[in-house]
Amino acid sequence: MHRSVRALSRGLALINELNASGPSNVVQLARRTGLNRTTCYRLLDTLREDGYVTFDETNALFGLTPQVRTLSEGVSSRDLSSQAALPAMFGLLDEVSWPSDFGVFELGSVLIRESTHPFSPFSVHRSMVGRRRSLVRSALGKTILAASAPALRREMLDLTVSLVEEDAALAKDRRFVDDILSQTKKDGYASSVGGSEAGISAIALAIPGGGPVLGSLNLIFFSSSMTPELAAKKYLPSMRAAVKEIERRWSAANKARGKLA
Amino acid sequence: MHRSVRALSRGLALINELNASGPSNVVQLARRTGLNRTTCYRLLDTLREDGYVTFDETNALFGLTPQVRTLSEGVSSRDLSSQAALPAMFGLLDEVSWPSDFGVFELGSVLIRESTHPFSPFSVHRSMVGRRRSLVRSALGKTILAASAPALRREMLDLTVSLVEEDAALAKDRRFVDDILSQTKKDGYASSVGGSEAGISAIALAIPGGGPVLGSLNLIFFSSSMTPELAAKKYLPSMRAAVKEIERRWSAANKARGKLA
DNA sequence: CCGGACGTGTTCGCACTGCGAACATTTCAC
DNA sequence: GTGAAATGTTCGCAGTGCGAACACGTCCGG
Numbered sequence: 001m002h003r004s005v006r007a008l009s010r011g012l013a014l015i016n017e018l019n020a021s022g023p024s025n026v027v028q029l030a031r032r033t034g035l036n037r038t039t040c041y042r043l044l045d046t047l048r049e050d051g052y053v054t055f056d057e058t059n060a061l062f063g064l065t066p067q068v069r070t071l072s073e074g075v076s077s078r079d080l081s082s083q084a085a086l087p088a089m090f091g092l093l094d095e096v097s098w099p100s101d102f103g104v105f106e107l108g109s110v111l112i113r114e115s116t117h118p119f120s121p122f123s124v125h126r127s128m129v130g131r132r133r134s135l136v137r138s139a140l141g142k143t144i145l146a147a148s149a150p151a152l153r154r155e156m157l158d159l160t161v162s163l164v165e166e167d168a169a170l171a172k173d174r175r176f177v178d179d180i181l182s183q184t185k186k187d188g189y190a191s192s193v194g195g196s197e198a199g200i201s202a203i204a205l206a207i208p209g210g211g212p213v214l215g216s217l218n219l220i221f222f223s224s225s226m227t228p229e230l231a232a233k234k235y236l237p238s239m240r241a242a243v244k245e246i247e248r249r250w251s252a253a254n255k256a257r258g259k260l261a
Numbered sequence: 262m263h264r265s266v267r268a269l270s271r272g273l274a275l276i277n278e279l280n281a282s283g284p285s286n287v288v289q290l291a292r293r294t295g296l297n298r299t300t301c302y303r304l305l306d307t308l309r310e311d312g313y314v315t316f317d318e319t320n321a322l323f324g325l326t327p328q329v330r331t332l333s334e335g336v337s338s339r340d341l342s343s344q345a346a347l348p349a350m351f352g353l354l355d356e357v358s359w360p361s362d363f364g365v366f367e368l369g370s371v372l373i374r375e376s377t378h379p380f381s382p383f384s385v386h387r388s389m390v391g392r393r394r395s396l397v398r399s400a401l402g403k404t405i406l407a408a409s410a411p412a413l414r415r416e417m418l419d420l421t422v423s424l425v426e427e428d429a430a431l432a433k434d435r436r437f438v439d440d441i442l443s444q445t446k447k448d449g450y451a452s453s454v455g456g457s458e459a460g461i462s463a464i465a466l467a468i469p470g471g472g473p474v475l476g477s478l479n480l481i482f483f484s485s486s487m488t489p490e491l492a493a494k495k496y497l498p499s500m501r502a503a504v505k506e507i508e509r510r511w512s513a514a515n516k517a518r519g520k521l522a
Numbered sequence: 523c524c525g526g527a528c529g530t531g532t533t534c535g536c537a538c539t540g541c542g543a544a545c546a547t548t549t550c551a552c
Numbered sequence: 553g554t555g556a557a558a559t560g561t562t563c564g565c566a567g568t569g570c571g572a573a574c575a576c577g578t579c580c581g582g
Contacts, residue, residue, distance in 0.1 A: 003303065004310055007266050007268040011272070019335040020331075025559085026560090039541065042541085046265040046266040050273060064336050065336075066372065066390065066391055067391045068336055069336060070280065072334075073333075074379065118335065130331035130334065266539085268539085268569065286530085288529065297570075302531080321531095
C-alpha cells in the first residue's frame with residue numbers, strides 16, 4: 001500500500017480555495033485551508049513558479065492564472081452528457097440571464113457537471129462544477145427522484161442513506177419522499193428556496209433521455225427577486241426547450257458513437 | 262526566500278499529463294512525466310483519495326474525474342474577454358462543426374483562453390485552453406500582428422524576441438514579418454498549414470474591439486480536407502459574424518461593469 | 523519450453539524535503 | 553503612540569516522501 005503525499009493534497013486544497021473565493025491574501029488562505037501560514041507561502045511559491053498562480057505585489061494577493069485550466073480542460077470531452085448539455089445551457093442563459101447547472105446522480109447525491117454560473121451577470125458563485133447537491137433537498141435532486149422508476153428510485157435513496165450522512169434521515173423518511181414526488185409531479189418541476197445557500201432559490205427539470213433519467217437542469221435566482229412559482233411561470237417554457245435540445249444532442253451524439261463502434 | 266515543493270509540482274504535472282492524454286497506465290505516465298514509477302503510484306493514490314482521479318481496476322488505467330474542474334472552473338468568470346467569446350464560439354461550432362480557439366497576446370505568444378475543441382466531432386486535441394501558440398507562425402498570432410498598430414506591433418515582436426526562444430529569429434526578420442502583414446491584409450485573414458501539428462490547418466480573424474486588438478479567433482480543420490483558401494470561402498462569413506458577436510458582448514459586459522464601478 | 527521484455531503492485535531504510543515555531547518589519551485603526 | 557494584525561524570512565529537526573529492489577503475471581519469438 002502506498003502512503004499519500006500530504007504536500008500534494010495541501011496544494012490542491014489551496015487551488016480549490018483560490019478558485020472558490022478568488023484572489024486572496026495569505027492569511028485568509030491559511031485560515032480557510034487550515035494550513036500553517038508559512039506552508040501556504042511555500043506551496044503558493046511553487047504554484048507561482050509553475051505558472052498556475054500570480055502574485056499581485058501591491059495588494060499582496062494571490063490569484064489563479066488561466067493556466068490552471070490545463071489541469072481540467074480535456075475532461076468534459078469524454079463526457080457525452082455534458083457535451084450535450086452545455087450548448088443548450090448557453091442558449092438558456094441568453095434567454096433568461098439567470099445561471100443554470102446540469103447535474104447527474106452519483107453516489108447518493110447530485111454531481112454538478114456543467115454550469116453557466118461563470119457566464120451569468122447574476123451569478124453569486126464562482127465555481128459550481130464538481131460540487132454536489134443533496135438528492136432530497138435540492139431542486140436538482142428532487143426532480144431526478146420524481147422522474148425515476150420506483151425500483152431505481154429505491155436504489156438511489158438506499159445509496160443516499162448509506163453514503164450521505166446529512167441526508168440519511170430524510171432519505172429514510174417515507175412520508176418526506178412521497179411528498180417530494182407528489183409535489184413535483186403536480187407542479188411539473190421541483191424547487192428549493194434557500195436550500196444550498198441562504199437567499200438563493202432554484203427550480204429544476206429532469207432530463208428523461210429515453211432510458212433511466214439522464215440528469216437534471218436547474219435555474220438559479222435570488223429568493224428576493226421572485227418566488228419559485230413566478231420563476232416557473234416565466235422561465236419553464238425556455239427550460240423545457242433546453243431540455244429538449246439536450247435530449248436531441250444526446251441522442252445525436254450516441255448515434256455518432258454507435259457508428260464508430 | 263521559500264524553496265519550492267517538489268511533490269506538488271510533480272502531482273500537477275501528472276494531472277496535466279492525464280488531462281492531455283486521457284486515461285493512462287502507470288508506465289506511460291512515468292515515462293511521459295519523467296517521474297519514478299513508484300512516485301507516480303504514490304501521487305496518483307493521493308489524487309484518488311482526494312477524488313480527482315479514478316482507477317479502472319480491470320485495465321489498470323488512471324483517469325481524471327469531473328472533480329478536477331473544481332480547480333479551475335471559477336477562473337474564466339473573472340475574464341471578461343473569455344466570457345464574451347465562448348457563447349459566440351458555440352454558435353460558430355453549431356454552424357461549421359470544426360472547432361475554434363480564442364486567444365490573446367501575452368508574453369510574446371498567444372495564450373489560448375477558450376476553445377470548442379472538446380465539443381467538436383472533428384477535434385483531435387483534448388485540451389487546448391492554457392496552451393500557447395506562436396505569434397509569428399500560427400494563424401492566431403499572425404492576425405493579431407496584422408491588426409495591431411505599428412508601435413504596439415513593435416513591442417509585441419520585441420517581447421517575442423526576448424522571451425520566446427524558438428521564435429526569436431523570425432520575429433527579428435523584418436522581411437518575414439512584412440510578408441505576414443501584407444499577406445494577411447490582402448486576404449483579410451491569416452492562415453497556417455501544419456504549423457502547430459502535422460495535418461492540421463487553421464484560419465484566423467482578429468477581434469479589433471475598439472482599442473488595442475482584443476484577441477483572435479481561429480477555425481481548425483484537417484489539412485487533408487481542404488485548403489485555407491477553400492475554408493475561408495466557406496466559413497469566413499460565419500467567423501466574421503462570431504467576431505461581431507464577441508465584440509458586441511464585450512462592449513455590453515464593459516458597460517455593465519462601468520455601472521458597478 | 524524457456525528467456526527476456528514489459529507490465530503491475532509492494533516493501534523498506536535513509537536522505538533530504540518540507541515543516542512550522544519564532545523573529546523582524548510594516549500597516550493601520552483608534 | 554500603542555496594540556492588533558498584516559507580510560515576509562530564517563533555520564534546525566522530524567518525519568515525509570523517495571526510489572532501488574523485489575515478487576509476480578503475461579505475452580512473444582526462437
